[in-house]
Amino acid sequence: MSKLNKDVLFLIFEELKFDKKSLYSCLYVNRTWCETVVPILWRNPGQYLTTINSCTSVPILWKIPSQYLILFNVIFLHLSKESKDILKKQGINNLITEIYQRPLFNYINFWKYLDLFLIENIISSSKIEESKKFNIRDEILKLFFSSNVKFIHLSIPQDYDFQLHHIPGAERCFSELESLSFCCDFGNCQNILNGLARICKSIRKFRVDNVHFCTNNSGINKLIEVQKKLNNVSFIGPYKGSRAIINIIEDESIYKSLEESLIKHVDTIQYLRMDWIPITRILSYLVNLFRLEISTCLPYPTNWNELDYLKDLSLPNLKILITRQVPIKITANLIEITKGQLTEISVLYNDADSKNLFKAICQNCSNLKYLNLSLSNNTNLLISEFENLLISCQLLNKLIIDVVDFDIMFNWDKLLLILAKSSPTSLFTFEFHSGRINLEDIKLFFDNWINRNPMLLEIDSDNYCNEFGEKKQLEDLIEKYKVNGIIKKCSVHSNTRSRWLFL
Incomplete structure (x- = not known):
């Protein structure tokens, strides 16, 4: 070999x-x-480093991982003599030696993913005083832009005002850009996007984070409009619970103009995420959608009732539907118009009236393979409807249940008995997320899972937040049922993540 x-x-x-x-x-x-x-x-060195959120309000971490310093040193070895002389004149001498060994490879030429937040953290790892970081950043970017690389992905962090499009070589480096991620802020950062719009015409995937903070979206609109093969668009709001959420700018004209910018790409867009209520009839144009994700970071307003056109919508190619904080009535309507084409559904919403949702899935989702539901205590009244759902969706192979608000009164025993009794043969992969799931209920579920495919199970519950007590009892119970062939694999976690985060 x-x-x-x-x-x-x-x-x-x-x-x-x-x-x-x-x-x-x-x-x-x-x-x-x-x-x-x-x-x-070296195509994307950042993917092997510690993950960092580029949309944080504090752009540089207080503690930089050692990998960043190593990466900085490698990059620094590629700087030209001219760049090093410039840095020397700026008083940056501690990083420069007269004699050094060139790397075996020109690693810079292999880079395809330019993450500018990663670059900022790399520069910070050198512990250069703040006043001189600009000079280092300038020379590093000149190095990238003077190489033979043509980037396919660019990520621009929040509060970034370095005018990339003015750097010599930018037109060549970004001429084949396929993916762009941009983080909005309250300032006017649209000049960068306007500049990129003159260079980049081949972007397929476009993501805007913190879109609700955008006060001027002229650059975003222009960049979207000039693309030729735009396929995947995400407008993402702040995470639920973020302190910055109180500063959201609810300017309907911003959202409307973003929707209108997509109209020119109705033939190519297949993936869309919007974290606001549609202002226009944009969904009626995007007939080629394969995946649709609608989220709202604030309580939904009454104008959902004005979206009557959804009843006449046609989305014949839609396979994946995700809704968060969207009223069940609207979600059920979207499910109904797909007429059996959906294979994945994720619904995260605390709505007492889940009957319409279960009914829509039963009647329209015979091809469903993945289902993620948030349930409240009131769902206990709909156990029979949930059983009908399982019977109707015979291709279902993964089910995720989120009990919202960590409702300790939720009747897991009834739900788990229905799962053991009525799950289709294809369904043996489960995730349960709840503030509390009693050990007795889980044991009853295992006991009734007889003559079925060994299950794959993940339990995320506050009951099992430490290594002792109930967690130890559950782990012992799992081992017993593994031996009996009831369980193939099971993992247990404390409920440390919120399923309501807008990820």
Whole structure:
């Protein structure tokens, strides 16, 4: 295998692109393997580092991981003599030595993903005084833009005002950009996007974070309008519970203009996320949608009732529907118009009236394979409807149940008995998220899961937040049922994540 030609090796290593450990081991086989793996590893170095949220209001972490310092040192070795002389004149001497060894590879030429928040953290890892960071940033960006690289992804963090499009080489570097992620703020950062609109015409995936903070979206609109193959668009609001949510700018004209900018791309857009209530009839144009995600970060207003056109909507290609904080009536309407095409549904909403939702799924989702539901205590009155749902969806293979507000009165015993009794043969993968799930109810579920495929189960509950007490009892119980062939795999967590976060 070590003698396979480079083309074959490249195809093999491409399948391992997210497996850092395996790719690293391939570096040591021989020179050919090393030369083939290195460009894959350095295509997107940030994916192997500690994940950081680029939309934080504090752009630089107080503690920088050591990997950032290593990456900074590698980048610094690629700087030209001219750049180093400039930095010397600025008094940055501690990072520069007269004699240094060039890297074996020109790693900069392999970069395809330019994450500017990552660059900021890399610069901070050098512990250079704040007043001189601008000079370092300038020379690093000049290095990237003077290389032969053509980026396919660009990520711009919040409060970033460095005018990228004015850097020599920007037009070449961004000419083949396929993906752009941008984080809005209250300032006017639209100049960067207006500049990119003159360069980038091939963006397929476009994401705007903190869209509710946008006071001027001219650059966003322009960038969207000039694209030729726009396929995936996400307008994402702040996370629920964020302190910044109180500063949201509810300017309907902003959302309306964003929707109107999509009209030119009705033939190509297949994936859409909107974190506001549609202002226009945009959904009636996007007939090629494959995935639709609608979320609202604030309590829904009454004008949902004005969306009567949804009853006449046609989304013949829609397979995935996700709604958050959207009234059940609207979600049920969207399900009904798909006429059996949906394969995935996720509904996160605390609505006492779930009957219409269950009915819509029963009557219109015979091809459903994935279902994520949030339930409240009132859902206990709809156990029979839930059983009908299981009977109607015979292709269902994964079910996630979220009990909202961590309602300790939720009757898990009834729900779990229905699952054991009426789940289709294809369904044996479950996730349960709740403030409290009694051990007795779980044991009863296991006891009734007889002569079925061994289940894959994840339990996320406050009952099991430590290594002792009920968690230890549950883990012992799981081991027992693994031996009996009832369980194939089961993981237990404390309920540390909120299923209401807008992820």
